[in-house]
Amino acid sequence: MKKVYFLIIVLAGAILSGCGSLGGGNTSGEVTGVRGQRSFRATIPLNMVYIKGGTFLMGQTDQDVTFAQTSQVKQVTVPPFFMDETEISNTKYKQFVNWVRDSIAISNYLNDQKYYMQPKKGVANDPSGKKWIDWKYVEKNPPFGRRGKNASGNAQKLQGLYYQGDDRVFDRNEIDVRLLKYNYALFTYREASNYRNDRTKKRSDFILRDTVTVYPDTLVWLNDFSYAANEPMVEGYFSHPAYRNYPVVGVTWRQARAFSAWRTRLNEGAKHARGQEPNLPFELPNESQFEYAARGGRVGTDYPWGGPYIKNAKGCLLANFKPGRGNYTDDGGAYTVNVRSYFPNDFGLYNMAGNVAEWTLSAYDESASTFVHDLSPTFNYEAKASDPEVLKRKVVRGGSWKDIGYFLQNSTRSFEYQDTAKSYIGFRCVTMYLGRDIKDKR
Incomplete structure (x- = not known):
């Protein structure tokens, strides 16, 4: 009986401490809003007009x-x-094309860990095994750069991105643009709204996934x-x-x-x-x-x-x-x-x-x-x-x-x-x- 009583006290304490955490540390008993949220100030994006x-x-x-x-x-x-x-x-759209090109080059061809974000000291790697490209490093060491310590090694690894065989002209290295594909996902909110009371639907039913050559x-x-x-x-x-x-x-x-x-x-x-x-x-x-x-x-x-x-x-x-x-x-x-x-x-x-x-x-x-x-x-x-x-x-x-x-x-x-x-x-x-x-x- 004592063990059961002790367990009830522990559970009550956990519930109360959980409620306290919802208040963001507030002890006044008043609704003050969530603390610690980042502030937002609307700024006009570059080259846009209000x-x-x-x-x-x-x-x-x-x-x-x-x-x-x-x-x-x-x-x-x-x-x-x-x-x-x-x-x-053209130059703005080309930034998109080059981003896709570099992403594919790094992910599918180079397999060089230096191009990925490294976890901070004491922080474990992502348990799912996902890696994120370090674009600051990419900017200083472009995969297709002709100079730098990685240039010669990269050039050898990236040959698969170029046109091959009879598709080559004057033996030039030209990117096979058919390989430049972008994968993305969007929510179809209107469709989700139409089926909001349908319990057979899952969240994934309203996520649009598309792959587009860019x-x-x-x-x-x-x-x-x-x-x-x-x-x-x-x-x-x-x-x-x-x-x-x-x-x-x-x-x-x-x-x-x-x-x-x-x-x-x-x-x-x-x-x-x-x-x-x-x-x-x-x-x-x-x-x-x-x-x-x-x-x-x-x-x-x-x-x-x-x-x-x-x-x-x-x-x-x-x-x-x-x-x-x-x-x-x-x-x-x-x-x-x-x-x-x-x-x-x-x-x-x-x-x-x-x-x-x-x-x-x-x-x-x-x-x-x-x-x-x-x-x-x-x-x-x-x-x-x-x-x-x-x-x-x-x-x-x-x-x-x-x-x-x-x-x-x-x-x-x-x-x-x-x-x-x-x-x-x-x-x-x-x-x-x-x-x-x-x-x-x-």
């Missing part, structure tokens, strides 16, 4: 060349967010045009430094989303290393975010700069598109131009019309405006490989260097299939602003 939240009329304000009138003009509200001030450039399709410069001498663009647009600050093209919707997932991971790693909380995930803008940002706070205008004209008072064209009957060079570029060309709109965003059209997160449905909500509206659908092609359409906005002026209008919607790449479609990212709208703090 877009204040607001309400606008979403939809057609001028002519519709198809006369379909499928889009209903609708008043909607968009919460504040950050958006890339320019389209993602290198852009450079052949789009020939695929998109019949009998056009665009071979120089195939050879140099993504690889030559002259085009480093031009918008990346030849990327599918899935590749653009993979870039966003990688960018989120990059931000999380850097912020955690500094003891800071990261931003919310980077994503492609949804359709309402894109149109709201393109309008730049203006009401009822046709173009990001206002309008209704596509030239300024001096007769200069205000975007890169296909003027007249096809005078491509009249606006300053036969193809794409630098991502900071022309004047930004009132939000500070460049080329929200023209240069390259841009992928959005939203799935395309002709009647989406009739059934989406009026607060942060979007229609998303996660298409499966077995789905019909009509379900794989994604909204494309903004018009491009090869489009006529109609497609540059703020409200014009078009679509492309998520697994297709084009020489005139690029993208930019957004991330939600956390906290109270900045305009309310002034």
Whole structure:
């Protein structure tokens, strides 16, 4: 009996001490909140612009060349967010490609422990056997570097990453881009919400896992045009430094989303290393975010700069598109131009019309405006490989260097299939602003 009584006292003490720990050491008996949490202060990510939240009329304000009138003009509200001030450039996308290349080289070919994070003294290795790449070491000792103590040994080990046999040209070592694949995972929150009361579902049922080849399709410069001498663009647009600050093209919707997932991971790693909380995930803008940002706070205008004209008072064209009957060079570029060309709109965003059209997160449905909500509206659908092609359409906005002026209008919607790449479609990212709208703090 004494033993049982002693056991009850021990259990009671454990329960009480456990309750005390929930209070974070608080002994006043009052609710004070969890202590020791890291503070968070919203900062504008590099090369992004703060877009204040607001309400606008979403939809057609001028002519519709198809006369379909499928889009209903609708008043909607968009919460504040950050958006890339320019389209993602070749050099920024190449950082993603190189990260994937180096990761594969280190993990699958080099097997050199110096490239991995080493546990601190007295700290055991991860019990699962997982290892994390030490990117600071990689920066100082690049796997593909031609100099340094590891250069000769690495070159020998990395031969499997290059084209082999008859695929080689002039016996050059060129990366086999088919090997550059990125694996990532995302939560499908909408689907999880739809099945939230289904007890047969597991968490893993709502995790999307995808593997994407990351290198852009450079052949789009020939695929998109019949009998056009665009071979120089195939050879140099993504690889030559002259085009480093031009918008990346030849990327599918899935590749653009993979870039966003990688960018989120990059931000999380850097912020955690500094003891800071990261931003919310980077994503492609949804359709309402894109149109709201393109309008730049203006009401009822046709173009990001206002309008209704596509030239300024001096007769200069205000975007890169296909003027007249096809005078491509009249606006300053036969193809794409630098991502900071022309004047930004009132939000500070460049080329929200023209240069390259841009992928959005939203799935395309002709009647989406009739059934989406009026607060942060979007229609998303996660298409499966077995789905019909009509379900794989994604909204494309903004018009491009090869489009006529109609497609540059703020409200014009078009679509492309998520697994297709084009020489005139690029993208930019957004991330939600956390906290109270900045305009309310002034």
